[in-house]
Amino acid sequence: MTSIILIFVLQLIYVPILTLRTIFLVKNMSVAASSFGVLEALVYVFGLSLVFSGHQTIAGMIVYAVGFGVGLYIGSRIENKLAIGFVSLAVNLLDLNEELIVVLRNKGFGVTVFEGKGRDSKRYQLEILTKRNRENEVMSIIEEYEPKAFIISYEPRKFKGGYLVKSMKKYFRRQNEGHQSN
Template sequence: MLSIILIFVLQLVYVPIMTLRTIFLVKNMSVAASSFGVLEALIYVFGLSLVFSGHQSIAGMVTYAVGFGIGLYIGTRIENRLAIGYTSLVVTLLDINEELIVLLRNKGFGVTVFEGMGRDSKRYQLEILTKRNRENEAMNIIEEYEPKAFIISYEPRKFKGGFLVKATKKHINRYSKIHQ
């Protein structure tokens, strides 16, 4: 019975580590990914040795699988809380909403406005690049002011220059002057 509990606990630790390692790889954070990879391999080998040591029970294998599934859920919840990286929102509006644009900018979001032609009339598109941990905040503001807006959210892989980079550099410079 103790080995079944240990297998389950190992899966609850192993799978979130594997999930985070994969996300760090995708986000090109190779040092963090490598560190998590070492830890993942150690736990994996230890866990499998418990499952396949001598007495191979169905309960041990089922526990391994259930722990894996629950571990995936925990890993994705951890990653969502960390919200590593950036997100880009493309918001399509039927009419220009100056109040929304000003509010987003006052809250620190960089907003670029484009005018285009839709099937039936003019459309306005807002492009907003923000840190992922502020995506829900931006979405809530947009939903409040433009409930019929069409919104696409995606994660950019690379970017250079612009409002967000300048704002980040200002914050870094201010932080380093305070802590000298």
């Protein structure tokens, strides 16, 4: 019974590590991905050695599989809380909402406005790039000011220049100056 509980606990540790390693790898964060890879391999080998120790039972194998599934759920929840990376939102509006644009900009979001021609009339699109951990905040603001907006959210892989990059550089410059004066 102890080995079955240990197998389950190991899966609850292993799979979130696997999930985070994969995410860090996809986001090109090689050092973090490598570190999680080492931990993943250690837990994996130890867990498999318990399952295939010669005393394998159907219950042990089922617990291994269930632990894997629960671990995936936990890993995805952890990743959602960390919200690593950036998100780009394309917000399509029927009318130009200057108040929404001002509110978004005052909250620190870079907003680019495009005007286009739809089937029946002019349309407007706001393009917003922000950190993933602020995506729900942006969505709430848009919902409050434009409940009928059509929004597409996606994760950009690479970007260069622009408002967000400039503001990040200023932030890191201020952080470094603060650490040097201490």
